[in-house]
Amino acid sequence: MTVLIYLVPAALALGLTGLVAFLWSLRSRQYDDMEGAALRVLSDDDLAPSDESYSTDAP
Amino acid sequence: MTETLDLSIFVKRHDGTAHIELAVEDIGCASCIRKIEDGLKKIPGIVEARVNFTNRRLTVDWREDELGAGDVMSALARIGYRAHPFEPERAEAEEALYARWLVKCLAVAGFAAMNVMLLSVAVWSGTDMDQDTRDFFHWLSALIALPCAAYAGQPFFQSAVKAIRARQLNMDVPISLGVLLALGMSLVETAGHAEHAYFDSATMLLFFLLCGRTLDHAMRRKTRAVATNLAALKTEFAHRFDGSELVQVPAAALKTGDRLLVRSGDRVPADGIVLSGTSEIDESLVTGETTLRDVGAGAAIHAGAVNFSGTLTMRVTAAGTGTLIDEVERLLEKAVTAKSRYVRLADRAARLYAPVVHATAALTVIGWLAAGASVHDSIITAIAVLIITCPCALALAIPTVQVVASGVLFRAGVILNSGDAIERFAEVDTVVFDKTGTLTLPEPRVDNAAAIDPAMLERAARLALSSRHPLAASVASEARERQPFEGAIEEPGQGVRALIDGSEARLGSLAFCGMTDTGLHEPGVSTIAFAHAGREVLLTARQSLRPDAEKTIAALRAFGLDLMILSGDRPDAVAPIARTLSIANWRGGADPAEKIAAIEALKAQGRRVLVVGDGLNDAPALAAAHVSMSPISAADITQAHADAVFLGVRLQPVWDAIAVSRRARRVMRQNLWFAVLYNAVAVPIAILGLVTPLIAAAAMSGSSVLVTLNALRARFGREGSHAAETPALTARAAS
Structure with missing residues (x-):
């Protein structure tokens, strides 16, 4: 049963990570416009091909 | 004469950047978002434009030295969208913060409930588990549950403390007590290497209750956002003389002494006195009178009247003594203070529930002590009684129905202004209608x-x-x-x-x-x-009747409601309408004080009166009524005092409000009875000391799910009602 000593904290840590991620997404206002987010994903013009900094500037 | 647009009261400034919030009409699809945002961002000077699709709003930031608010509006008009500026209400900003706090609490409670349950299931099913492992699991549960409950329980604890300070009881008092006792007892038991701990029950209770509360709050925020948008749509603009120049300003920015130009076809934006010009004005929104009134220099005119023929110059005045506005405000003050505070069904249940449960717990201790049990065992059993009766079902019984019913009403075009309106609509037995603009259409x-x-x-x-x-x-x-x-x-x-x-x-x-x-x-x-x-x-x-007035009136009568018309218009204008609708009980030429008197008389007979009205003269009557409703075209003061506002040209929403509310009340009652039944079964088991954490958890979640499922029934059975026309700016309702 000694395996529990580290398995249980590991499970808890995973759960906490999920909670922190959710609180972060809430803080960064990702739930303010739920319907808009669903529609924005349909427009892909944020990947402008002419935008040079996008592809070539990587080190 | 060129006219500039002055929107400065809506603009917020910060380091040379200006910020405005706009309600936008006709945003209907994904491409609208892109069209508006890209179109605006292309304009030099605009820093940021962001559409919120859920509540149909747009926020724009721009550098003030390069652009004005008027330029933003005209740019938007060129892209093809009509926008209306508005001042976000303070209440709305506070509610947004509260909503986010509730979701945070919900997330923390959810995390705690899941992880504690994970440990608890292991303890329940691990029959061969040795005592050290069980203690380890209990301490781990305590480590999760205590800080999480301290955080996620705050909405309940704060509300309970507030209620106790005011020497009252609400549902949050027994909830807080139950949670605290469950946690405290579990901690003591864990320290004593006992077999049972109730950390899972406490966290699960918090999670379920927070779910209900968050949904309830979200629904209310949504309806408020739509109501604010509709108010923005109605924002009146006035033409003000600044020296010799004419500036277009929102009516909210007018001050006493301003000189205004009112063109033919414009609505009078503020109360005032005519300086020059002659015209006929239509005061149907003010007094209910449909005949036009001739006005000339020196005449007093009220906000909401429509200028028919000539152009007028007027000076804005504060409400003077003896004017209609003054009388309406005086009557309103009286009506609002006289209104007895309605006690909500949930609070009535709590007042009954808390003493009974706490007395039962006390009797359990005494009973077990008398039977010879140890002090420790007697107290543990009593706390188990408190945990099992902890009003999960009871606390969810009403908010869940409220969420479902206000969603149904929202789709039917009824926007609720007050939280307990549904309960009061359900009790109505008499409906008093105003004529002009309520039974009839607002425009001829x-x-x-x-x-x-x-x-x-x-x-x-x-x-x-x-x-x-x-x-x-x-x-x-x-x-x-x-x-x-x-x-x-x-x-x-x-x-x-x-x-x-x-x-x-x-x-x-x-x-x-x-x-x-x-x-x-x-x-x-x-x-x-x-x-x-x-x-x-x-x-x-x-003036003609709303297209479905006859049908709706007949349907209301079929409900067994007494109907009455109380109008400020001349009796000979009211008579034909009353005849068409076959309403025998009608009165014309009633001023605001007479309307209140008539409603007070009905109330004295023990009737629950619904007043439906739109005019400024109806505002005191609306405030005096048991529950009130006004069409969206109503005067601002009137709408502010109505418990619900309905959209569209049809009268059907009045029927919908009553029908849905009656059904909702029926389901609420069923839910309360269900909670009572649940307690009738669970409490004897608890008193006998047979409750284990497993039974507590199963009973609690089972009853919550049943109550919630029953609440969903409030959605169905809107027979005889048609889909409402979708109003502009309306966000889709949550289902």
């Missing part, structure tokens, strides 16, 4: 359209599209093809003319069309002349 309609040559009518209607005169709007609504004629010229106060098929057509007053006045004037009926190519027709416009 052409009533002899059928008797006129369709080709002539179509031409007159299309010509009317070019006029700003209020009566022209009623003619224009007859147009099948909504396309104005080119080169139409409006002669203010007289009419509009244009060349159609080579000959001149005129629409307007009799004299303007070259016709002789017959001298026959029926009060409340307006005559509009149309002449084209030698042919002449006379159109008459009058």
Whole structure:
């Protein structure tokens, strides 16, 4: 049963990570416009091909 | 004369950047978001433009030295969207913060409930688990549950403390007590290496209750956002003289002493006195009177009246003693303070529930002690009673139904202003209607359209599209093809003319069309002349009933409701309407004080009165009623005092409000009875000391799920109701 000593904290840590991620997404206002987010994903013009900094500037 | 637009009261400034919030009409699809945002961002000076699709709003930030708010509005108009600025209410900002806090609490409670349950299931099923492992699991549960409950329980603890300070009991008092006792007892038991701990029950209870509370709050925020948008849509603009220059300002920015220009067809933006000019004004929104009033220099005019014929200059005055506004405000103050505070069903249940449960727990301790049990065991059993009765089902019984019912009403075009309106709608037995703008449409309609040559009518209607005169709007609504004629010229106060098929057509007053006045004037009926190519027709416009008024009135009567008309208009204008609707009980010419008196008399007979009205003169009556409703076209003060606002031209929402509320109350009662039944089964088990954490968890989640499922039934069975026309700016309701 000694395996529990580290398995249980590991499970808890995973759960906490999920909670922190959710609180972060809430803080960064990702739930303010739920319907808009669903529609924005349909427009892909944020990947402008002419935008040079996008592809070539990587080190 | 060029006129600048001054929106400065809506603009917030920060380091040279200006910020405005706009409600945008007709955002309907994904491409609208892109069109608006990209279109605005292309303009130099605009820093950020962001559409919130859920509540149909747009926020724009721009550098103030480069642009003005007017430029943003006109840029938006060029892209093809009409936007309305508004001042976000303080309450709305506070509610947004509260909503986010609730979701945070919900997330923390969810995390705790899941992880503690994970450990608890292991303890329940691990029959061969040794004591050290069990203690380790219990301590781990305590480590998760205690800090999480301390955080996620705050909404309940704070509300409970507030209630106790006010020497009252609400549902949060037993909830807080139950959670704290469960946690405290579990901690003591864990320290004593005991077999049972209730950390899972406490965290699960918090999680379920927070789910209900978050949903309830989200629904209320949503309806409020739509109501604010609709108010923004109604924002009136005034033309103010700044020296010799004319500036367009929102009516909210007007101050006493401002000089204003009121053109024909405009609504009077504020109370004041006419300085110069003569005109006829339509005060149906103010007094309910449908006959036009002649005004000249020195006459007092009220916000909400429509200027019909001439152009007026006016000075804004504060409400003086003896004016109608003053009387309405005085009556309102009295009515609002006299209104006895309605005790919600949930609070009534809590007042009954808390003493009973706490007495049961006390009796359990005494009973077990008398039977010879140890002090420790007796207290543990009593706490188990408190945990098992902890009002999970009871606390969810009402909010869940409320969420479902207000969602149904929202889709039917009824926006609730107050949280307990549903309960009060359900109790109504008498409905008092105002006439003008409530039973009738807010604008006059052409009533002899059928008797006129369709080709002539179509031409007159299309010509009317070019006029700003209020009566022209009623003619224009007859147009099948909504396309104005080119080169139409409006002669203010007289009419509009244009060349159609080579000959001149005129629409307007009799004299303007070259016709002789017959001298026959029926009060409340307006005559509009149309002449084209030698042919002449006379159109008459009058207040007409809402299209479904007769049907809805009949349906309300079928509900067993007493109906009554209480109007500020002349009795001879009310009589025909009452006859058509076969409402025997009607009164005309009632001023605000008489309306209140009539409603007080009904209340004295023990009746629960629903008042439906729109005029400024109805506001005190609305405040005095058991529950009240007003159409979206109502005067601002009136709408602020209504418990619900309905959209569209139909009267059906009044029926919907009552029908849905009655059904909702039935389901609420069922839920409460269900909670009682649950306790009747669970409490004896707890008193006998047979409750284990497993039983507590199963009972709690089972009853919560059942109550919630039952609440969903409030959605169904809206027989006889049609889908409401979708109003502009309406966000889709949560299901």
